Amino acid sequence: MARRVGMEVSIGISEAVSACDVDVISAYPITPQTHVVEHLSEIVAQGRLDAEYISIESEHSAMSACVGAAAAGARTFTATCSQGLALMHEILFIASALRLPIVMAVANRALSAPLNIWNDHSDAMSDRDCGWIQVFAENGQEAFDLTVMAFRIGEDPRVLLPVIVNFDGFILSHVVEPMELLSREEVAKYVPPYVPQIRLDPRAPVTMGPVGIPEIYTETRLAHDHVLRESKATVEEAFAKFAEMFGRQYRSVETYRAEDADVLLLTMGGISETAMSAMDRLREQGKSVGLVRLRLWRPFPFGELAAALEHCKVLAVVDRALSTGGPGGPVASEVKAALYHQANRPTVVEFIAGLGGRDVRVEDFFTIYEKAAKVLAGGTLPPFEIIGVRS
Secondary structure, X not given: OOEEEEEEHHHHHHHHXXXXXXXXXXXXXXXXXXXXXXXXXXXHHOOOOOOEEXXXXXXXXXXXXXXXXXXXXXXXXXEEOHXXXXXXXXXXXXXXXXXXXXXXXXXXXXXXXXXXXXXXXXXXXXOOOOOOEEEEOOOHHHHHHHHHHHHHHHHOOOOOOOEEEEEEOOOOOOOEEEEEEOOHHHHHHHOOOOOOOOOOOOOOOOOOOOOOOHHHHHHHHHHHHHHHHHHHHHHHHHHHXXXXXXXXXXXXXXXXXXXXXXXXXXXXXXXXXXXXXXXXXXXXXXXXXXXXXXXXXXXXXXXXXXXXXXXXXXXXXXXXXXXXXXXXXXXXXXXXXXXXXXXXXOEEEEEEOOHHHOXXXXXXXXXXXXXXXXXXXXXXXXXXXXXXXXX
């Protein structure tokens, strides 16, 4: 039976992985992800989980080992962040193109330089096009639940793609929160056994990932894009089944006090709960404002986003990463592209906040709303703005 505990979020993710009865864990420690795989190594050493725990020399090797394990038919997990994710970059594309349903937890952290171990989304944004399904958690319970759901989604025969569960470094990873942990028996009813369609087996040799000559490469990339886009239906099915079995509902795009709002803010990840508090206080002041949260980053939820913004006049997108030398923030760029063909699309105002772990406070969301409200009133649309820059 499910049990309610106070637990560090990283440990909760480890418990979710254990409840999913994984076969192989291959990972390298890196702050602030380390507690996830450190606790998993303890679970394996204690005999609570019958799995192979592979200690390797780098994140590049960790993902390479995951590819081999998943290709052989093992339920496979890893975790990393920031520079470690960057070191994996080459192999991420191989894992997704080979249709290997590896699950990876990413404790989002700023990329160097300068060296920074604190939270933003620059690591996630650098790998937005690696062909993985990608979701964002806002709190510890969501991190646990989404980890469980990731195995069901990725291993579905219609999908067979790897999945990244993003959760904010330190802001979530090292915080103790109340969580309802599902038992292994409960999870087994939700996550069916992994049955690979093709696997490496010396008794029946196959070739995986051979050279893609120009005559076939375009078609393989198109097929990869198609299955990733089509996986959204399976994601929604997994969300619905989880709600049916355990009572917690997830959606690819979620809203808060947004139904009648002229101004909406859009966020991803842990700052969303701070934004909700700001929305409550602004509503108490009579402001017509609400919040939209992107849960599903890849595949991008075009239709769900358009529906959530149907009555919105001004949308303030709050990015946690800077597209250096580009138009501003990567999420704002994608949102504007997604809305381009909408006849009544809102005016998009771009903000960037919380780079390198800088606090994003309720008052910062007040400032964002005030600037968006000025645009609503006919003010000049500003270029992107980084909130909280020290003079």
